[in-house]
Amino acid sequence: MVATQAGVEDAPYGMENQKKSFQENLAETSGGRSFVFQNKLAASDDLGNGQAVLETVTEQDPVIPTVATHAFAS
Numbered sequence: 001m002v003a004t005q006a007g008v009e010d011a012p013y014g015m016e017n018q019k020k021s022f023q024e025n026l027a028e029t030s031g032g033r034s035f036v037f038q039n040k041l042a043a044s045d046d047l048g049n050g051q052a053v054l055e056t057v058t059e060q061d062p063v064i065p066t067v068a069t070h071a072f073a074s
Helices: 003-009 022-029
Strands: 046-048 051-053 067-069
Touching: none
Parallel strands: none
Antiparallel strands: 046 051, 051 067
16 A cells, blocks of 8 residues: 555545545545655755755766655645
8 A cells, every 4th residue: 555545545435536636535534644754865865955866977977867856745
């Protein structure tokens, strides 16, 4: 079970409103609880503002690093 779907998956059958988005159904079934995911990063991997470097740029591989933001819609 995916952690962000726990509220909807644990709801009794038929409780989900098919006309609402997943986030709206989750908010109703989770009782206002929010899910927080926290990653442990080395200080050198933290770019600040909730961003982390997922790839390393080297002279042989001049690829722009992928940046992950840790912001979730509430």
